[in-house]
Amino acid sequence: MSPQHEAPLSSGGRTDLRADCTACFGLCCVALPFARSADFAVDKPAGRPCSNLRQDFRCGIHARLRDEGYPGCTVFDCFGAGQKVSQVTFGGTDWRRAPQTARAMFEVFPVMRQLHELLHYVTEALGLAAARPVHKELRKALARIDGLTRGSAESITALDVNALRGEVNPLLLRASELARARVPGRRRNHRGADLIGANLSGADLRGASLRGALLVAADLGGADLRDADLRGADLTGALFLTQAQLNAARGDAATALPPALGRPAHW
Structure with missing residues (x-):
């Protein structure tokens, strides 16, 4: 490490x-x-x-x-x-x-x-x-x-x-x-879900709970974790997102990040 x-x-x-x-x-x-x-x-x-x-x-x-x-x-x-x-x-x-x-x-x-x-x-x-x-x-x-x-x-x-x-x-x-609760509309609960490899690109995950979800290699367009595809995703309101999770994911210049987190050098 x-x-x-x-x-x-x-x-x-x-x-x-x-x-x-x-x-x-x-x-x-x-x-x-x-x-x-x-x-x-x-x-x-x-x-x-x-x-x-x-x-x-x-x-x-x-x-x-x-x-x-x-x-x-x-x-x-x-x-x-x-x-x-x-x-x-x-x-x-x-x-x-x-x-x-x-x-x-x-x-x-x-x-x-x-x-x-x-x-x-x-x-x-x-x-x-x-x-x-x-x-x-x-x-x-x-x-x-x-x-x-x-x-x-x-x-x-x-x-x-x-x-x-x-x-x-x-x-x-x-x-x-x-x-x-402040996010308008229906809030999906994916807590603990097995979403490995799931194609969630373009899905509306505003306010969704992904706590404990397995998201390895998922095409999320709005989440994080190892090998997740975050290209073009808007993560500005993500909760409990860490720099390590971003570093493990794939993103690009269009990925919007919370102000306190940095863009990984390999994106």
Whole structure:
């Protein structure tokens, strides 16, 4: 996975939820495993540094990731978890200078990444004026999750993140429903639907719920995710859309994006 991203990331103005690879010890390139596939050129187990990781924790082939067979790296987003683990949890001491910290650091990173992703979504929900009825609960959730990210390595790895998601997801769903309720006309519910390869080009998805839908290789003309065809799509009002999802999709100069998200370099 790449220590540099294709386009600026956004998390509702919170810079701590944007990946800052200059403050990270290349954790995504070491802690996480990947398998040889269309996304990665080789196999790599968790805990082993990628062969392309330099001594300064930067990617040696960043400018050629797609050409070298690593498109999976270009769509990964840690939501700022890398620098949090590197600079806060472990106080700026990297795993090369202190090898005894490596195992704990690599175990904390994927958990922190999930916590930061939750923070990202809750922050976005708080930015929805229509979701004001649940803002109080969302602010409580934000404070709680933020506090958990500042705990010790041991406390973070011991967290039941699935249970935490189960508590926060109803709030996010309610925020989404409140925002979509303002869209005129019939609002389709595709939540959890199997839409792999579906041709939804030209479909009216205004206000539709695509939460948890499988959209791999779908021709959407209005959604996101891996290999989705977004050429000419208007995503300006999309909810909970991330930069990583855009980076994984196919779009063009005519694809309209939310103001806070950047156009991927490969479009």
